[in-house]
Each structure stands twice: as C-alpha cells, then as structure tokens.
Amino acid sequence: MNCEVAHERIVLGAYGELTDEQVHELERHLATCPECSHERQQVLALQSLAAAHPVVEPDANLVARSRLRLEEALDAVPPKRWYERLAQSIAKNVSSLQSAPVAASLLLIIGGGAGTLAGYEFAQGRLAHVAVRPQVAQIQNAQPLSDATPAEISNISSIARRPNSELIEVRYNQIVPQRIEGSLDDPTIRQLLILASENGSSVGVRDDSVGLLAAECRAGHGCKGEGFRDVLMTALRYDKNEGVRAKALEGLEPYVSEDMRVRDAVLEAVLYDSDPRIRTAAINILEPVEADTSVRQVLSTVANSDHNPHIRNASREILSRAPVIQ
Amino acid sequence: MDGPERVQERQQTRAPEAELIREAQAGSRAAFDALVRQYEQQVLRLALHLTGSEHDAEDIYQEAFLKAFRYIGNFRFECSFYTWIYRIVTNLCLDQLRRKKTRREDQAVVVDHSGDEIDVLASVSDNRSFSNPGKELDRKMLGERIQAALNKLTPRERMVFELKHYQGLRLRTIGEMLNTTEETAKNTLFRATKKLRSQLAGLR
16 A cells, blocks of 8 residues: 555545455555555544534524524415426426436327417426316306416326337326306206216315205295205215305205105205214204104104214104104 | 434434435425425534535525425436435535635734744644643634634535545445545545645645
8 A cells, every 4th residue: 555545545535434454454555655644633633622623502582583584585485386297297207217317298289179378488498288178067158267377187097108209298187267148047057056066176165055955945936856856965964064064955945844855865964964963953944744653763763872962852842742643 | 324313313213214305396386395394404414514504504405405305306216316406405515615714814824922833733733732721722713623624625625524524424425425436536535635634734
C-alpha cells in the first residue's frame, strides 16, 4: 500500500467505511510508516475538533412553530386537478415499462355529445391516444354542465405500448357532468329522482329526491303505478339516514290503509328501525288500521319488548283504544 | 438517532410507512401529516446544524415538506422514503449554502494574547489548550472556529462532511441523496477533510 492510498484509507477508516480486511491492511502499513501514523493523528484530531460544533436537538418551540406554519401552508394548497392526477398515474404506469423514453402523446378525442373539455393545457406538452366512452345513459335535452368544468376521469382502463415505437396508448373512462331542468311531470325528471333516491352521491341528494317523491305521493299526484311507492318503501327499509327514512314514511302515510305492502313496510319500521323517532312516527301512522290483526300483533310485540319506554307506552295506548276485532 | 427518540417515533407510527405513503399519494392529508411527524425532527436537526440559524432551518423545513407534499405522487418506492426526503432537504440546503457563501465573513485565523496565530489543530491534538491556562481556548470560540472553517468549504463539500461526520450516514447513502456516486462522495469527503485540516492548522 502506498502512502497516498493510505491517506485516503485513513479518512475512510476514521468514518467506519473500511472493510475488516482493509482495516487490517491499513494497520499493517501504519505500523511501519510514521508519516502516515501522524496523518492519522491529524484526522482524529479533526474529528474531535469538529465535535466543538455539536449537533443540537431542535427545541420544541422551533418544531411546533415550523409544523404550524407548514399546516397553514398545506391548508392553502388547492386539491389536485384531474389532469395532474392523470399525469401522475400515467407517469407511474409508464415508468414500470422497460426503459423507453416517455414520449407519450395525450390526444383527447371528444365523442359526440359526451361532453366538452375546454381550454386546459397538459403539463410539459405530453399527449396520449384515448378512447372516450360515455358513462351516463343518453338523455335528451341534456346540456353539459358548463364549458369551464372539465370532465372527470373515473378510471384508466388500459395502457399499451406500441411495439418499436415511443407511442403509448391510454384508454380511460370519463364521467361527464350533465344537467337537466324540468317539472315533476317530466318522466325523465321522475326517472332521475328514482335513481337519486337509491343512488345519490350524498345523503343530501337522497334526502332531496325522497322528499320530492314523498311530497308527490302525499299530494296524490301520480303515486300509483309509477314505482314511487316502491322507491319510498325501499328508502324506508334500507336508507342509512334517519332523515331520509322519515321523509319516506311521510310519503307512504296516505296509503297505509289501502296498500298491504305499504302497511307491511311500516310495520317493519315499527319493529326494526334503529331510530326511536321513526318507530314512533310509524306507530302513529298505523292509526287507521289499528284494528287490523297483523297490526295489533306487531303492536303487542312492541308494547312488550321495545327498548324505548315511550314507544312501549304508545303501543299499549293504541292497543287499549282500538276495539278488538274478532 | 437516540434510543428513546426512536421508540417514541415507532409508537407514533400506527401504520407501516409504505401504507402511509400510499394513503398520502391518494390524497390523505392525515397520512401526510403522520409522515411529517416522522421526519420533522431529523430535517430540522440537519438544517439547523448546517445553517446555524433557526430562521433558516424553519424555511428549509417549510420548503422541504411543501415540496414533498407536492411531489409525493412521484415517489415510486425505488429508494427508501427516508432517502427521498433527505434528497429534497439536502438540495434545499445546498441552495441555501450557495446563497450564503457570498455573504459570509471569514474568520479563518485565530490569534492568541500575544498576537501569534494559533495552530488550533496542533493544540487540540496534543491537548495543549486544555492543560495550559495561558493558551486556553474557549469552547465557544473553538466552536466558532470550526464553523468558520466549515464555511470555507464548497457547498457540496460542506454537505458531504455534514452528512458523514455529523449525521453519520454511509457514503453510499450520501451519494444517493446527492444524486451522485459513492466514489464521488468519497472524493468530496477527502477534499473536505484536507481543507478543514489546513484551515484549522492556521494556514490561509
């Protein structure tokens, strides 16, 4: 080992970067070379000297201040636009392909009537081939929500690289926001309201649609044979939100005496609904049919076994009022 | 990192890191915040020691985590998240060092009571300063002396020395963080130690 190499090894050795073999080799050299021994002394001295400028732990105030400032800044960051997320997901998928420089082309072919994508620029001028398939069933007279709203990408269905080419084909599905206006007599509106009652993207939407349908039913407008009643019964039985169930119950009220199915749905609510207010409201709705045997059976069960004392009392009261039909 | 700190951080981590990262990539702010808490102490420690200023350290912290937030979607698990974060921080630190380089005042040479230059390195290596009251060097002054010498390094040399000597990272990791090879990091370290030694030996 010559002294130049030894000098380097000394530094590496002082920082634990040598293999055991190298350490041994170095020691052998140092044993016979006073100059290099001195060199090592110097390096060790440097290390201890450097300790005079110690690493201090940041104090708690500094950490807290910094974090607070960061949280404020993060709160101010707008959420990622859909095309930024798309760019990221493309970049992720493409990077897993072998080598290939990513010269992807993103060309959006806009299907007729599927919507508009106006005025956006794709980062760094990348483009790719896509096929657009409309996600929403065709509805006449529908208008795109607005020119300024870009359609949302619901998923990327495939990415394929053309052999021997730099082109990459991306297939994705888009959700295009649409809007439509009309009265409650409009069959399309009614169709959408029915969809919304089960499929609304938020409780608010379900609440609004069930509310509208229930109002129609109470007013007696076309509740028969339109499937509205079925929708309300489904909502009463299965919707997770009590407000929605309550509205559905209201809508079914006029039909509890004439329609057995409605009566059964309301009885189920009396027995099984998790919300005591709904159970109470359902019991009250049963008044016109108190005399009915199946109703009395349910009311008996409830009078004995409901957890809620008010409900037990209410049931007993109704049972005592109505004459028993033999 | 110290033992108790490590334990505390592990306890704070309820999910394995990869899960947190994926959640953060999907947009979960809570997951990102958890990642920040895992690394913020280290980031501040490094930035603070390198810049010597709480204000600068705070700025670096801010920029680093904002960058991480913005680009976390690009993290592809090819390296460890630790390396990825450190890469962001070290680059910001390098920028900071380059900006400050031109403004820094040099106090390369220390003079004793009789006006003679002190070979600081020599005095430490044979313990003169600690045994001889006549040439006693203040610990604080020594610290300042070191800082001055460190400031004479190029930003990259400073960075490599910091990561190796003060943060205890392996040269290979340092190479990754600085986007270079282990070999280059090694050579940078040699240059840094050589320069420091000549500085501290009182030579200009």
